[in-house]
Amino acid sequence: MDTNKVQIHGEESVQNVGPSKITIAYQRFGNPALSPVFLIMGAGAQMVNWPEGFCLELASHGLHPIRFDNRDAGLSTHFSDAPVPDFAAIQSGDFSTVAYTLSDMAADTVGLMDALGYDSVHLVGASMGGMIAQTIAIEYPHRVRSLTSIMSTTGNPSVGQPDYSVLANLGSPPYDDRQAYIDWQIKSRKALGSPKYPLDEEAVAQIAGLAWDRDHDPLAMMRQAVAVIKSGDRTEKLRSVKIPTLVIHGESDKMVDIRGGRAVAAAIEGAELVTFEGMGHELPKPLWPVFAAKIANLIRRAETSPQ
Template sequence: MSEMKARDVGPAGIEVTYERLGDPADPPVLLIMGGGGQLIHWPDGFCRSLVSHRLHVIRFDNRDAGLSTHFHDAPVPDLPAVLSGDLSSVSYTLADMAADTVGLLDALGLESAHLVGASMGGMIAQTVAVEHPARVRSLTSMMSTTGDPKVGQPSPEALAALAGPPPVTREEVVEHTVKASRVLGSPGYPADEEAVRERAERAYDRAHDELGFLRQAVAVVASGDRTPRLRSLGVPTLVIHGADDVMCDVSGGRATAAAVPGAELAVFDGMGHNLPPALWPAMTDLVANLVRRAEGMN
């Protein structure tokens, strides 16, 4: 596995760092990570499980994350103001991130792909399916929501876990990530905290950008409710959610599945806002089955 960089991607002409796994002759599955996440936050074991189903996996860094282009010259995002309706500090929306995703497909010479998005990545995948339907063979939305503020909201304990002054040093960032994982993770599948720590250290060393995460966060808020447009989708769709997700309540997943005609909904008890290794086989089986149906392989 080796990372590569695509240049002049999409209308914004950004650089996107990506990694390809498996046989390029197999059906392409594009993994879209959530807010502040990098391609390394798609666990290697999860990716290998998909590859074992004879899928060609592509994972990448969104704009403002990892080693892709960061918008350092953009206005400082003001999340409280955006939440109150003042969008003056918003630099881009999910539609722009969806255009980046389509631009990456162009750079890779792919007319279309199966999209799998987690959290904000699920929102981006939904937006691609709505705005660029010809580029999407199937849609898997994981631990995500529709943008309707009445569903998929974080719990008070999730907000408390993320509250306080932002961590600054490497040690502070890593410790904050480990502590937050205890609240946001899966109560039915306790995390290996050493593995969480190691990934947090790797992510910090690879690229840490607190304002980049905030720029993504205000993009989510500014993009509004996708529900009416989701009702028009004709793409095979799978929705995966944890029953114990305190960061994005399961109502968000249920609303997504209800909005997309014919969508399949899989809710896992004990799963929070992460990807527990014990559930990788079940989740990747579901994705692979969706791909096979969409490809007419069943």
């Protein structure tokens, strides 16, 4: 299908969203009259981390993708007045420095649905975004038509864990220099990316630079990460999810081990699990048409199945 004919709308924002009354920045692709697909990104990532080309692929299948910045990302509201997360205390069960949970982020997303006039949407979430999408499907089942969980996990600490040796070698991203931040993002993608698919360093640098220019809050990703920890294990609650579900995971994912994806698929009755050899913690460009086709097929099934 011809992605060149798909309309790309400008970035917009809406205020007083959800119970927390936050601002959310978002961008639409394609025809707003078509099936809405909310794209939910992961920790420390902005809506621009959903590649424009991938959004266009989805739109070319007769869908209406909407990507947006989560709280504490990009141009959406940042919780800068929140306490600095105390990881040592959090690991011992003291959550007093955790400002919010995945349930709060789920409520933000449902608030965006309300603001844009949708009773229900299709959800596609990557990494932490997959966890948020799962939480919405659990807590707001009538607002979700289908669920696609990409490179994500259940919250069970025995599965879906990162390779901590890789993370230790990366260190923390620098937030005091634009070029250093871009270089770190390239280094990160090389370490966590896909051994089967060559890294497009120019494309990574372009998105990293755009992300820096939109926002570079040094504590935002930490606040999101501890929200994941506090939210705990969703496995049993996921058994209540009855909507058409697709789980996509890379077999070489060093950020969320593939056992996390398998656990999500095992917890949701009827979920389809699709794994890709040589895919890491990213959305490799050669696989965009495959992902888009599988998501579109899921959505078509959801739209035609009796509720």
